[in-house]
Amino acid sequence: MPKEEIEEYLETIYDLSEELGNKKTVKTNQIADFLKISAASVTEALQRLRENGFVEYEPYKGVSLTKKGLQIALKIKRKHRLLECFLHDVLKIRKGMHEQACKMEHYLSDNAEKALSKFLGNPKKCPDGKEIPLSNRLTSKKQTTNEKELSKDIIRLNSLKKGDKGKIFAIKGNEKAMQRLSDLGLLPNTKISIIAEAPLKGPIKILVRGSHLAISREIANDIYIEI
Template sequence: MSSEKSLSENAEEYLEVLYKLSLKKRPVKTTKISNMLNISPASVTQMIKKLEKDGYVHYSPYKGVTLTEEGYKIASNITRKHRLLERFLHDVLKIKKEKVHDQACEMEHVLSDDAERALCQLLENPDECPDDEELIPVCDFQFKTCEECRMRRQEEVNEVGKRDKNLVSITDMKKKEKGKVSFIRGDYKVIRRLMDMGITMGAEISILEVAPFKGPVELLVRGSNLALGRNIAKNVFVEIIHENTPESKGAIAHG
């Protein structure tokens, strides 16, 4: 399998588009990718087959494309860098919203992991990008909270280490899915509020209902039914627990 560093910018763009289109956890049609990237269907199919050969996607001509665990990890990381850069360009440099996307596209491929972490701390751990309020994916560093990251500010990424498992926000989970709480984004007030409700590291949660139009998320945790507003729920990240195994294998079910 190719390493993340060997991926071309073009390939990363494909994975980023797949990440955005696959959050509904259904296979993505190549025609959707073609329309979004404004590239011919034949060229899209050619690249998708290459990505499949390298182990980043699963492709069925009649069903569509889904990200593999490794593909999801890379797609999530490049999407995170893009959306952090959008926040920086808009909030710090005061670039107009309509211009930040294209500028971030040019910068995301060269932003190092150390620079990503420093940028996140500078921006005080933002959770959404400015142009369309889409969720900024969680980092893959071995932290459980943003507070823990701040406490170890001087350490470089290679000293911190990377997380083995892919995490997903509970707002992106499906009804009846289960997960183990593995990261909470926010300050100590957010962490304390969640702890008071029984949402702690390692706690198992089950999704009961995800209301449309950014409504609350209803979940089961420690035998209690809770309703979390999206502003808090989107910052609770879990490792998906698959029913056919005793523990999560770290894969994100896209399709």
């Protein structure tokens, strides 16, 4: 299965599940309708994707993305929406913007993506007002080098382990928590390291600017780290 096709399928599944209000499973015929191809070929493709560990798929029940699949889908979505921004805001192309981006997204390298994002001033939303996903949300250390490259370096503070170090990339979440975190010096580019983890997914203890802080998992989930 060519890379392009894999990416297109994963992206479609992501889109559909987003449309369905983040309901996880998507039906085969929904995908077929969306891509305008036969249900049989969708089924075949989904089985392949499952073999490669990109999706969880059960005939008749539907398909959902695995972590690995979601990562690729998010990446491609990000590229897609960044390209839309570029076409729309810089080149002022409106007609066929979406189709253009759909094709270009598969050939845009990660470096180019980074550069493009920077060039556009790290936009958060695409011209249609949809959110541009952050570079990567879920990275585990077990991934093959290939995927690591694909999904370089930005992960949630929650996925870091005791002893890990990194730099803050971005913080989102409720205003009060954000204000408190920035008052305590948790800002983009600030170095951060994990000192201890409370058991049972309790809070984590971090070291930031020479002070030790305890923060709960829900807050750590909104802090993105560059490693």
